[in-house]
Amino acid sequence: MSEPLVIIGNGMAAARLAEELAKRALGRYAIAVIGDEPRLAYNRVLLSSVLAGEATSQEIELKSAAWWRDRGVTVTYGCAAQSVDLAARKVHLANGMDVSFSKLVFATGSTPLRLNVPGADLPGVHTFRDSRDVDQLLALASARARVVVVGGGLLGLEAAYGLAKAGSKVTLLHLMDRLMERQLDAPAAALLKRLVEMKGVEVLLGANTKQILRGGES
Ligand SMILES: Cc1cc2nc3c(=O)[nH]c(=O)nc-3n(C[C@H](O)[C@H](O)[C@H](O)COP(=O)(O)OP(=O)(O)OC[C@H]3O[C@@H](n4cnc5c(N)ncnc54)[C@H](O)[C@@H]3O)c2cc1C
Numbered sequence: 134m135s136e137p138l139v140i141i142g143n144g145m146a147a148a149r150l151a152e153e154l155a156k157r158a159l160g161r162y163a164i165a166v167i168g169d170e171p172r173l174a175y176n177r178v179l180l181s182s183v184l185a186g187e188a189t190s191q192e193i194e195l196k197s198a199a200w201w202r203d204r205g206v207t208v209t210y211g212c213a214a215q216s217v218d219l220a221a222r223k224v225h226l227a228n229g230m231d232v233s234f235s236k237l238v239f240a241t242g243s244t245p246l247r248l249n250v251p252g253a254d255l256p257g258v259h260t261f262r263d264s265r266d267v268d269q270l271l272a273l274a275s276a277r278a279r280v281v282v283v284g285g286g287l288l289g290l291e292a293a294y295g296l297a298k299a300g301s302k303v304t305l306l307h308l309m310d311r312l313m314e315r316q317l318d319a320p321a322a323a324l325l326k327r328l329v330e331m332k333g334v335e336v337l338l339g340a341n342t343k344q345i346l347r348g349g350e351s
Pocket of ligand 1: 141142143145146147152167168169170177178179212213214240241242244261262263286288312324
């Protein structure tokens with residue numbers, strides 16, 4: 134009989150693990166994947182392309198629903214694992230169900246850092262990490278909202294570009310005196326700044342965010 138193996142997290146590591154187990158030990162485990170995002174596992178690196186309208190959510194899925202089904206993997210998505218009862222070897226889910234395991238894998242990734250400034254938790258302040266963030270950002274862009282992106286590293290630049298392309302008026306704030314200062318020297322960063330501005334993004338350098346104010350307070 135197959136051993137019940139539960140993977141918490143339905144991201145890139147979970148998909149790769151399921152793929153390797155299917156290749157190396159097909160049938161040995163009855164695999165259940167629990168993910169809190171409301172989608173099948175996808176290539177997170179390509180979220181920027183979804184934001185920029187250059188790919189659809191479906192196009193960045195790592196595996197189709199049929200792939201998971203054909204390998205006997207049970208995928209529960211849109212539902213967080215809330216607690217683990219090690220003695221009873223059960224994972225308790227947000228929907229009230231329990232899933233039994235013989236082996237348990239945490240593949241829960243990471244959570245984005247939020248700015249440690251007053252106002253960072255106000256409504257309208259978003260992070261850029263998962264598919265739910267992208268849904269919210271695209272809704273802002275389609276409402277032609279004015280957006281400020283904090284951080285001129287790779288992710289900030291990708292977010293700013295995607296949002297501008299999707300219809301927002303975007304200002305990018307960066308703490309340092311040049312964009313991507315860890316990767317670029319001053320001349321290259323100046324070229325990049327000009328290119329980003331040509332995409333319609335206003336860039337403010339040496340901009341240290343001290344506080345985020347509710348709309349209308351500034
Ligand atoms: C826009 C963007 C671009 C990136 N570009 C690059 C790049 O170019 N190169 C690079 O190397 N890396 C890049 N990264 C980082 C890369 O995507 C991550 O390192 C990678 O996704 C980590 O994979 P993971 O499976 O460990 O975690 P994740 O992909 O984060 O997956 C973990 C999953 O577990 C879920 N989860 C967490 N807690 C629970 C719970 N209690 N119950 C159920 N589910 C839960 C999460 O919601 C998530 O869906 C990028 C990230 C982003 C956001």
